[in-house]
Amino acid sequence: MPANVSLTNVVKKFGPVNVVNDVNLEITPGEFVVLVGPSGCGKSTTLRMVAGLEHISGGTISIDGKVVNHLAPKDRGVAMVFQNYALYPHLTVRDNISFGLRLGRTPRKEIDAKVDRAASILELGPLLDRQPAELSGGQRQRVAMGRAIVRDPQVFLFDEPLSNLDAKLRTQMRTEIKRLHARLGNTVMYVTHDQLEAMTLADRIVVMRKGVIEQIGTPSELFNSPATSFVATFIGSPPMNVFPCTLTSDADRLAVNVGGDKLALPERARHAVANSKELLFGVRPEDIHLAPRDNTQAIHGHVELVEPLGGESFVHVRIGDATLIVRSEGRKLVESDKPITLHVDLQRIYLFDVATDRCVFHDTEAAS
Ligand SMILES: Nc1ncnc2c1ncn2[C@@H]1O[C@H](COP(=O)(O)OP(=O)(O)OP(=O)(O)O)[C@@H](O)[C@H]1O
C-alpha cells in the first residue's frame, strides 16, 4: 500500500554546517514527488534521511503516519534505487533481485513468485540467469528497480537512477519509470538535477537551493508561476531569459526598457514594483515570436547565433547588453549576424526583485 511521507522542520548538520535546513514537505499516498536543485543543495541527504541511511539532526520524519526518526532502514517500508545500481557482480540477475528477500524469512516459493512478477513488469525474464557484467546499462538499471519492486515498499526512493545512462536510454527508462508508477501506484521520492526528468515524471516538484526548499508545485505551476528568478531559470529548457532592467513612466504609461525599446506594462504592475529598487526582467524563449501576434510588442536586436534542432531552433539575439534566447518553431532557420525584430508576449513577462529574488509581477490570469 502506498503511504504518505511527512517531513517536519527537518535539519541535517554536518559539523557546524546545516546542509538541510528546516525542510517541510507533505507527500500524499501514491504521489510522485521529484526533488531538484543544483549540486550540493541537499537532495541526496534529504532522501537518505527518509531512507534511514543518515541520522537527522532535528525535526521529524513520518511514513504512513508513524514517526521513523529512529527506525532502521529495513523497518521503514522503503526501497531505494541508487545511481550506481549497487548490484552484486558475482550473483545472477535472479539472485540480485531476490537478495534482500533471501536474507529474511520469505519462503522460497513466494520469493520466486515475486521475482517472476518483477521480471515480467520490467521485461527481465530472459536475463534472469545472467550476471551484471553481461547486461547493458539500462538492463542493470532495471535489475536495480526489480530489487526494489520485490520488497513491495510503501515508498520508492530514487537517487539519480538514470544519470549513468546515455541520453537515449535515459529517455526510454524515464518512460518506464512513469509506466511503473502508473501500474504500481507507490509513493515515490525521486532525486535528479535534470529538470526535464523532473518536469516529465513529477506530480509535484520540490526545488531546493542551499539546503532549503525554494518552491513546491506541479510542473506547470513552477513553469508558469515561479516564485523566484532561481526557479524561473532552473525549470524550463532553454531557461527563462532574465536580465536587469529599468522602468520608465512616459505619459503615465509604465514600461520596461529592453535594449532601445519599451515594453508596455499593465497599470497594476506599478503597485507590484513600488517597493523594488532594482528589477530583473524575465521572458521565456517560447514567449518571444518572430512574427507579430495578439498582445505582442516589438523589440529590436541582432542575431548572434542559431542552434538548429530540426523541427525548431534556438536563436540567440543580442539586445542592448543582454543576449536573449528565442525558441523558433519550424524548420526554416533565421540568418545569423543580421538585425531582427522580435515580438514579446506582454502577458507572459515577469519582473523579479533583485534584493529578494522574488517574482513581484506577472500576469497570473494569462499564466493559468
Ligand atoms: N558525509 C558528509 N559529511 C560532510 N558533508 C557532507 C556529507 N555528505 C554530504 N555533505 C555535504 O552536504 C551538502 C549536500 O550534499 P548532498 O549530497 O545532499 O547534495 P546533492 O543535492 O545530492 O548534490 P548532487 O546533485 O551533487 O548529488 C553538500 O555540501 C555536501 O558537501
Ligand SMILES: [Mg+2]
Ligand atoms: Mg546527490
